[in-house]
Amino acid sequence: MQFKAVIVDDEQPICDEIEYLLKKHPNITVEKKFNHCFDALAYITENKPDVLFLDIKMPGISGLDMAKKLSALSKPPLIVFITAFQEHALEAFNTPAIGYITKPVTEEKLTSIIQKIRNLLARDHPKQPHQSNKICVIDNGKILPLNKQDIILASVSERDVYIRTIHQQYTCNLSFKEIETILSDENFLRVHRQYIVNLDDIVEIIPWFHGSFVLRMEGNQQENIPVSRTKVKLLKQLMGLK
Known part of the structure; x- marks a missing residue:
């Protein structure tokens, strides 16, 4: 709403x-x-x-x-x-x-x-119709509905939006703000202006410069996902860090 x-x-x-x-x-x-x-x-x-x-x-x-x-x-x-x-x-x-x-x-x-x-x-406000637990992505011209819980990471680069599962990365026709809204009631956090992560799929939290962190995610542990300094406190709370 x-x-x-x-x-x-x-x-x-x-x-x-x-x-x-x-x-x-x-x-x-x-x-x-x-x-x-x-x-x-x-x-x-x-x-x-x-x-x-x-x-x-x-x-x-x-x-x-x-x-x-x-x-x-x-x-x-x-x-x-x-x-x-x-x-x-x-x-x-x-x-x-x-x-x-x-x-x-x-x-x-x-x-x-x-x-x-x-x-x-x-x-x-009247209640909205029940929202689907899926997000539609594009794969070789086909539209695939993905379960939200299967999403590890959402990212944006030059207005192109990407959704990643443990097996593959897909493109998505929704805006990044729309993706953030759809995932707001799930176990997701926008840790950076370009990244939304599934908190359950974080495998490493690495201390970084100026008190920030980078994250490594399930299925792609080679890539560092930055955490904005403004999100550090909230991330620590959600992950049970002091």
């Missing part, structure tokens, strides 16, 4: 940082960023995003005033306040906000609130 988000903060670098962190969550799409509440109000009223990340202290209309105006909509977005001042959080409880994040915004803070967003929005 895809959720649409809008970010409003008068500091552009903060807007950009929140967008960067949200991109790590494949089912949330940032549709627009604003530095003023006036423009944001018009856009939200017309386009009806699901979620709004909103700075409280804004020039002109404050974030608190904007939230009160949005509450008059037939379907207002879920609002997450962003604030540099802990005391403003108390004011947020007089609005329809679902929570707040104090600056600086971090991946850990966002992940916690995003889980709450997912739970709230899931109640308002």
